[in-house]
Amino acid sequence: MAVTGLRIGVVGGSVAGCAMAIAGARAGAEVTVYERSDGALEDRGFGIVIPPPLHAELVAAGYLDSGMPTAPVPSRVWLAREPGGRSTRELARQESAVTPCHWGLLWRTLRANADGVTYHRGRPVTQVLRHPSGGAVIRTAGSEKRYDVVVGADGPRSVTRAAFAPGVRPVPAGYVVWRGTLPLDVLTGHPHQWELVRTAWITLGFRGGHGVFYLIPGAAEGPGLLAYAIYGPPPPPSWTAAREEYVRHVAEEHFPAGWAEIVARGAHTSLACHDVADFHVPRVAEPPFLLAGDAASITRPHTASGATKALQDALCLERVLQASPSAADALRRYADERSGEGARLVALGRRLGHAMVERTPDWAAMGPAEVADWSRATLDGAGSYLYGGVQRE
Ligand SMILES: Cc1cc2nc3c(=O)[nH]c(=O)nc-3n(C[C@H](O)[C@H](O)[C@H](O)COP(=O)(O)OP(=O)(O)OC[C@H]3O[C@@H](n4cnc5c(N)ncnc54)[C@H](O)[C@@H]3O)c2cc1C
Known part of the structure; x- marks a missing residue:
């Protein structure tokens, strides 16, 4: 039996917020x-990968359009520098199907599919609190409105989380990730690298970190972009040059020459540096509140699962609302189903972070069998769509 006549207020209108809005509607x-x-969220030009079966499920359910461009690849290639040199050594190729998306296009599609939803831009929520007669109140500078359910999709510093799980704080990992995109013409004159990224996503290991590269569609019609994420120690306090220069410096220090040249070329079309951190809320809903996406938990990005989890949160919300006799019952079912995922991903992200940044192996000495053994040891039984092939072996 479905809940009827429900009023849902969603705090945050990014990936999780739009997906939860579609679920509610x-x-x-x-x-x-x-x-x-009040800026254009669609301008966030980063890459994001999601599992292909989730992409298919979201298209079938009407959250995403089949026409939204993606750049799916079936494999992952592991690279490192040749020992004592600057040429590239291919360590392994694994079956690892991913669907890379352009963040802005993903958001725009979710936003467009939130039919019939009232979406206020430039409206920061100042407080979320329980109403003494039931439900909850969302306060902004100029208004106060009561809802049956309030969804916190307001990211890592969620005001909604503060209403029922105020003690949860991010735990820093002690390293950073540089995330950006490059125009495709940086690959001109690099036919080998071009061929690799057309068919696979790349993990490039070095001592103390690694880089990830994959193609994504462009924001507008036209050529795609080369997305990257580079993990390693934070820049020294003495570093005063532009952030772009630091990314080039890391690539020059650690990457094979061809990949360092690619990173050195062309203006980075988007660039951000994130302190890597994680946390999870033990129970992600307590009627009338519910958390989704990064408001509920953040894992180290090695799992490529934050947006994925947010989208799965939304599919779960729709299902429990349709199957429950009351909002409170739906939220309890949501908490039962979704609370464990945040903890699982935090643990997985830590294991991947230890193995891929804090205690990196001697990458260049590894071949396909060693990479497969090391992958399985790192996962320690946990599932990850990024390691589909080695888990099935
Ligand atoms: C380097 C890196 C790579 C990643 N790669 C992947 C990947 O490949 N695959 C994947 O699945 N995930 C990936 N992620 C994770 C993913 O980017 C996030 O988990 C996801 O974007 C979180 O979406 P969200 O909507 O929960 O949070 P956010 O995008 O942070 O949105 C929160 C929204 O709430 C709004 N907001 C905040 N406070 C208020 C308030 N008081 N009132 C009103 N609005 C408010 C903000 O303006 C914002 O729009 C990656 C993350 C990083 C850092």
């Missing part, structure tokens, strides 16, 4: 989204 609720930013 599809379950028949009246949904209002409050997004702090």
Whole structure:
């Protein structure tokens, strides 16, 4: 039996917020989204990968459009520098199917599919609190509105989380990730690298970190982009040059010559440096509150699972709303189903971070069998779509 006549307020209108809004609307609720930013979220030009079966499920369910461009690849290639030289050594090729997306296009598609949802831009929520007669209140600078359910999709510093799990704090990993995109013409004159990224996503190991590369569609029609994430220690306090220069410096220090040249070429079309950190809320819903996406948990990005989890959160919300006699019952079912995933991903992200940044192996000495053994030892039984092939062996 579905809950009917529900009013849902969603705090945050990014990937998790839009997906949760679609879920609520599809379950028949009246949904209002409050997004702090009045800028264009679609301009966030980063790459994001999701599992192909999830992509297919979201298209079939109407969250994503089949026409949204993606750049799926079936494999992962592991590279390192040749010992004592600067040429590239291919360590292994694993079956690892991923669907890379352009973050802005993903957001725009979710936003467009949030039919019938009221979406307020430039409306920061200042407080979320329980109403004494039931439900919850969302406060902004100019308004106060009551809802049956409030969804916190407001990211790592969630005000919604503060209403029912105030003690949860991110735990820093002690290293950073540089995330950006490069125009495709950086690959001109590098036919081998071009061929690799057309068919696979790349993990490039070095002592104390690694880089990840994959193609994504462009924001507008036209050529795609080369997305990257490079993990390693933070820049020294004495570093005063541009951030782009630091990324080039890391590549020059650690990458094979061809890949360092690619990173050195062309203006980075987007670039951000994130301190890597993680946390999870033990129970992700407590009626009338519910958390989704990064508001509920953050894993180290080696799992490529934050947006994935947010989208799965939404599919779960739609299902429990449609199967429950009351909002409180739906939220309890949501908490039962989704609370464990944050903890699981945090543990997996830590294991991957230890193995791929904090205690890196002698990458260049490894071949396909060693990479497969090392992958299995790192996963320690945990599932990850990024390691599909080695898990099935
Ligand atoms: C380097 C890196 C690589 C990654 N790669 C992947 C990947 O390949 N695959 C994957 O699945 N995930 C990946 N992730 C994780 C993914 O980017 C995030 O988990 C996801 O974008 C989180 O979405 P969200 O909507 O929960 O949070 P956010 O995108 O942070 O959105 C929160 C929104 O809430 C709004 N907001 C905040 N406070 C308020 C307020 N008080 N009032 C109103 N609005 C508010 C903000 O403006 C924002 O729009 C990666 C992360 C990093 C750092």
